[in-house]
Amino acid sequence: MLQRMLKPYNSHDRQILRQLTHANLVEMDSNDRLLIPPEQKSLIGDAKEIVLQSTGKCIEIWERTAYDKMNNEITDFASVVDQRLGELYGLSSAGDAQ
Secondary structure: OHHHHOOOOOHHHHHHHHHHOOOOOOOEOOOOOEOOOHHHHHHHOOOOOEEEEEEOOEEEEEEHHHHHHHHHOOOOHHHHHHHHHHHHHOEOOOOOEO
16 A cells, blocks of 8 residues: 555655565576566556666666556656756756856
């Protein structure tokens, strides 16, 4: 339930999730495939379609409909980027200092 309440794009929420969940080191098999560990597989249930999302040095595993829903919640991505760049660096999405 906690994972549904926390937002994966919020840095504090990600820190909470990382501390309350487990990471697994996996190796690729001889055909360059990754086997999803049971702990993570249980979180996506019996989903037949998943999305692997690269977030810097990590790969997130999403059930396809949950990933689509999360992406659809951001209705105006350019405004979100503009706001965050302004907050963090005093920039707009056009690269101009404010």
